[in-house]
């Protein structure tokens with residue numbers, strides 16, 4: 001894991017001091033409210049429906065135990081005893097007081113954390129594959145790239161007043177767990193077929209929101225050493241040419257769409273050709289310095305099979321089910337990656353109490369080489385667990401209410417905060433998630449249905465990524481009443497796709513029954529071992545549309 | 557209008573012209589639309605500068621650069637960051653005259669503007685009154701160093717500092 005050096009530390013402290021100065025200038029009237037707003041947003045401070053909200057950066061979703069404990073402490077001392085993990089692997093507190101924010105920032109800085117650029121029209125917190133360094137299908141670890149970009153984008157003199165927010169995601173694996181194609185820039189590490197050198201595939205212009213788009217590849221093989229100069233070229237073209245006349249057309253995806261991906265790529269290449277790469281790119285020593293922090297930890301040599309684990313599985317079906325659903329194959333024999341579900345039935349997806357955070361921190365320290373990850377699906381990961389430790393971990397998680405065996409299943413729902421917290425919301429989303437979870441609570445049935453991703457957003461801004469949900473749910477408001485639009489066939493992975501609308505909007509209480517009908521079509525039609533999304537692709541929308549029309553409606 | 561450079565307040569030696577008329581004024585800033593006419597009338601020893609909108613493509617301005625002593629880039633709002641990129645492109649094109657940011661910038665942008673190649677910032681009167689000089693100087697020094705190479709002098713960023721430290725530490729011919 002990356003560790004701050006003296007300079008990184010100083011940079012964060014200087015940001016805290018700068019923020020205090022900005023608040024003081026707002027209070028004495030030097031800064032107008034309009035001028036102050038982007039300054040506070042760039043430090044993660046939002047004004048929400050009921051209170052301020054503070055968004056803390058978790059760069060590429062990586063945390064250690066000490067950091068998670070500090071978040072638990074902040075939650076307890078300055079919030080209501082819990083925090084909310086977001087779809088961009090950040091952590092939000094929904095109830096801090098404005099006057100406490102400087103103290104919170106100080107506590108964060110003590111553990112190498114901050115809120116820098118978690119909002120505002122700038123380059124946002126960089127995300128990466130949550131199984132980075134662990135996954136068997138990995139070509140190269142994406143974290144050194146993500147950290148390099150984190151540093152390069154922090155307080156960038158030229159790109160801090162962009163037309164709109166700008167999100168970058170990196171993956172180094174075959175399977176795209178970082179949803180790179182739904183980002184303003186997606187980077188995929190891959191080998192050049194001739195030279196075998198690792199390069200980046202660069203896509204630009206992905207994004208969800210009210211105009212969902214899948215990113216277009218603008219460079220197939222960018223040499224790694226050219227990364228920062230190439231990013232500078234993309235950002236400069238966007239900064240100069242992105243639309244500023246309409247907030248809803250200001251993302252780079254609209255520019256790419258309006259002038260075409262080819263023309264956009266041509267302009268970027270022209271700018272890139274004029275840049276003096278060696279004066280911009282990081283020295284190889286610098287890249288190596290960062291990469292050294294992500295060297296594989298000291299694994300033990302273990303047998304590939306653990307007898308302790310096998311015995312526990314045989315003895316306890318509930319445990320066996322959890323192992324099957326919540327663990328992921330690890331590069332190193334005898335190890336596994338555990339995903340901890342933050343989606344137990346009846347809870348807001350992604351919420352964790354301070355007590356739960358401490359439990360997970362203890363587990364990470366004791367069983368996962370002091371490392372954990374946050375996933376964009378709002379769950380937590382213990383990335384380096386010995387197989388034989390799984391029974392003990394499962395027991396401890398169970399006591400903390402965190403042993404739900406539903407990763408990737410129908411109740412592992414991604415949901416934004418919606419009308420319960422968000423000032424922009426047009427409908428509730430958390431209660432919808434909870435109702436669906438209740439409907440499908442039976443564990444046996446969930447497993448029978450298999451992998452199925454439901455994603456819910458409380459308004460057209462799509463923070464819940466509903467467009468790329470296998471089933472997407474968008475909460476709107478029609479004549480003062482919540483109305484939910486259901487989409488089908490979205491995909492966040494390497495076959496990224498935007499879902500299509502099934503039919504007219506539904507009332508909140510009709511949603512679970514509608515999901516039920518959709519699932520019933522799949523169960524009736526699926527081929528041997530065919531997943532939900534594969535079946536949707538094969539069958540097309542028609543049978544699902546037909547079933548959807550039969551959803552009983554409340555009298556209109 | 558009040559003018560700042562990296563060291564603080566500065567006298568403005570330039571006069572603004574609304575059109576192409578440059579007369580006997582020793583240093584005059586004309587609007588972009590009038591630039592060609594103004595240059596046609598330019599007398600010996602007279603300096604001409606131009607105020608450009610931030611939507612202008614650098615390629616349109618490039619042919620005039622050798623004859624310009626000042627380029628002022630308009631910032632219609634502090635939140636419109638196009639001027640930062642234009643400044644970079646102008647410096648890359650070899651422009652060595654005065655580069656001025658003109659508009660309602662805020663102190664928190666001072667260091668960024670300097671790093672992108674601006675020499676001076678020209679503020680509307682009301683903004684300068686609301687945000688006095690010492691706030692600009694304090695904001696300028698908010699960060700001791702930056703993470704970006706290629707912006708400002710090499711001693712302003714940590715990467716070139718580390719590189720220099722490596723070079724100093726490496727054994728080599730004395």
Ligand code: SF4
Pocket residue numbers: 416417418419422423424425426457458459460461462463464
């Ligand atoms: S999708 Fe809408 S309601 Fe949900 S968090 Fe985003 S802005 Fe708020």
